[in-house]
Amino acid sequence: MTLAQRLSRYQTANTACKPVASGRLDRVVGLTLEAIGCRAPVGSVCKVETLTGELEAEVVGFAGETLFLMPSEQLSGVMPGAKVTPILHNSGIPVGPELLGRVIDGIGNPLDGLGPIFTEQRAAFTSTPINPLSRKPIKEPLDVGIKAINGLLTVGKGQRIGLFAGSGVGKSVTLGMMTRGTSAQIVVVGLIGERGREVKEFIDEILGKEGRERAVVIAAPADASPLMRLKGCQTSLTIAEYFRDQGFDVLLLMDSLTRFAQAQREIALSVGEPPATKGYPPSVFAKLPALVERAGNGNENQGSITAFFTVLSEGDDLQDPIADASRAILDGHIVLSREMADAGHYPAIDVERSVSRVMPAIVSDDHMLMSKAVRQILSICRKNQDLVAIGAYKSGTDATIDQAFSFKPKLDNYLQQEMKEAVPYEMCVNMLRSTLGG
Numbered sequence: 001m002t003l004a005q006r007l008s009r010y011q012t013a014n015t016a017c018k019p020v021a022s023g024r025l026d027r028v029v030g031l032t033l034e035a036i037g038c039r040a041p042v043g044s045v046c047k048v049e050t051l052t053g054e055l056e057a058e059v060v061g062f063a064g065e066t067l068f069l070m071p072s073e074q075l076s077g078v079m080p081g082a083k084v085t086p087i088l089h090n091s092g093i094p095v096g097p098e099l100l101g102r103v104i105d106g107i108g109n110p111l112d113g114l115g116p117i118f119t120e121q122r123a124a125f126t127s128t129p130i131n132p133l134s135r136k137p138i139k140e141p142l143d144v145g146i147k148a149i150n151g152l153l154t155v156g157k158g159q160r161i162g163l164f165a166g167s168g169v170g171k172s173v174t175l176g177m178m179t180r181g182t183s184a185q186i187v188v189v190g191l192i193g194e195r196g197r198e199v200k201e202f203i204d205e206i207l208g209k210e211g212r213e214r215a216v217v218i219a220a221p222a223d224a225s226p227l228m229r230l231k232g233c234q235t236s237l238t239i240a241e242y243f244r245d246q247g248f249d250v251l252l253l254m255d256s257l258t259r260f261a262q263a264q265r266e267i268a269l270s271v272g273e274p275p276a277t278k279g280y281p282p283s284v285f286a287k288l289p290a291l292v293e294r295a296g297n298g299n300e301n302q303g304s305i306t307a308f309f310t311v312l313s314e315g316d317d318l319q320d321p322i323a324d325a326s327r328a329i330l331d332g333h334i335v336l337s338r339e340m341a342d343a344g345h346y347p348a349i350d351v352e353r354s355v356s357r358v359m360p361a362i363v364s365d366d367h368m369l370m371s372k373a374v375r376q377i378l379s380i381c382r383k384n385q386d387l388v389a390i391g392a393y394k395s396g397t398d399a400t401i402d403q404a405f406s407f408k409p410k411l412d413n414y415l416q417q418e419m420k421e422a423v424p425y426e427m428c429v430n431m432l433r434s435t436l437g438g
């Protein structure tokens with residue numbers, strides 16, 4: 001049922017709700033417009049008259065007779081008393097194979113100068129949750145082309161993983177390596193709240209020409225309105241869902257989930273929701289799982305959405321409320337370490353602190369044993385490295401420590417990978433086996 005049909009049913013049932021009419025702008029506080037004299041449901045769009053034309057704004061809340069609206073573009077040219085007209089058909093975003101190779105903004109408009117996008121279908125920004133019992137279980141590994149992940153933190157088709165890191169430790173490069181190396185048929189990249197310069201760099205240098213052919217990029221940079229950033233995340237999920245429902249294996253890369261939470265924080269605070277943890281209002285913690293749960297496997301006839309959400313851990317603090325909340329709702333986390341990046345060890349994946357919760361269910365026993373052995377070696381080396389460095393440990397004292405240190409250089413070599421290099425899954429497992437000496 002469309003929004004307009006639902007509303008008319010509601011109006012018939014509820015005589016107190018008058019038909020929708022035009023209202024006027026009463027007040028502007030920060031980024032929020034307050035309109036009176038019109039009724040529209042939360043989530044619907046209104047047109048607001050401006051000096052130069054009109055702008056679209058979404059209803060994000062109400063108090064009594066006042067509607068709170070959030071514009072999807074820059075707020076300029078609005079005047080006191082400007083006409084506000086609710087439009088009931090929220091047209092959603094275009095979805096279809098025509099999107100492949102394109103770069104769009106948070107609400108589906110092309111950004112790449114390659115002309116308008118015509119698709120047969122459109123889809124809503126949000127979707128009804130899948131019945132958890134009808135989802136396919138995660139059974140098969142997904143190749144992401146990175147040795148450290150394929151070998152030691154194997155990702156399953158339909159898994160949702162957090163990529164936790166501070167700024168500048170290689171999140172974007174790691175995501176870019178996956179877009180080139182993955183076996184997924186479709187890649188959906190959401191660049192949310194990033195610097196505008198990074199968007200172009202990601203598309204031209206990291207994704208490249210052949211990567212773009214099977215990718216859709218959704219960009220809502222830092223200077224886009226909070227609503228646009230929020231919608232950008234939802235649009236990414238909607239597009240990924242469309243391809244999943246067609247039976248494709250989709251890799252969704254979202255950079256970053258923290259910016260999504262921050263956009264929701266801006267919106268919620270401006271409509272008067274009280275802040276809770278670190279300034280984040282409670283609605284943020286409700287929106288996060290609602291977004292993340294949209295990724296994952298579909299039913300038996302559908303494909304999968306394997307999703308990587310980057311999470312900024314401010315000052316490399318993993319206890320940040322968004323990092324904490326995300327870890328609880330994701331099926332695994334990969335931590336990028338600043339210390340390793342500083343030492344020039346790329347990708348700076350800290351295997352010891354990372355975990356793929358579905359790995360035991362999707363790899364062979366032999367593979368799992370190898371991954372455990374690597375963790376043990378890394379842990380022994382880390383605990384004893386200071387002793388070895390200052391010469392307090394003499395080789396021959398403890399056979400396990402000696403053995404661990406003898407494997408360390410080969411392992412470090414295995415864990416490092418050039419930006420442009422993609423290593424297929426089987427090869428990663430074989431290389432791991434030979435690194436550990438069979």
Ligand SMILES: Nc1ncnc2c1ncn2[C@@H]1O[C@H](COP(=O)(O)OP(=O)(O)OP(=O)(O)O)[C@@H](O)[C@H]1O
Pocket residue numbers: 165166167168169170171172173174346347417418419
């Ligand atoms: N696999 C790699 N090989 C070589 N260098 C790398 C690799 N990964 C990252 N780097 C280096 O780290 C730098 C920062 O990486 P990147 O831009 O991906 O970080 P980021 O975490 O996305 O940063 P920001 O938080 O600013 O978005 C790169 O410019 C590059 O020099």
Ligand SMILES: [Mg+2]
Pocket residue numbers: 171172173198
């Ligand atoms: Mg980045």
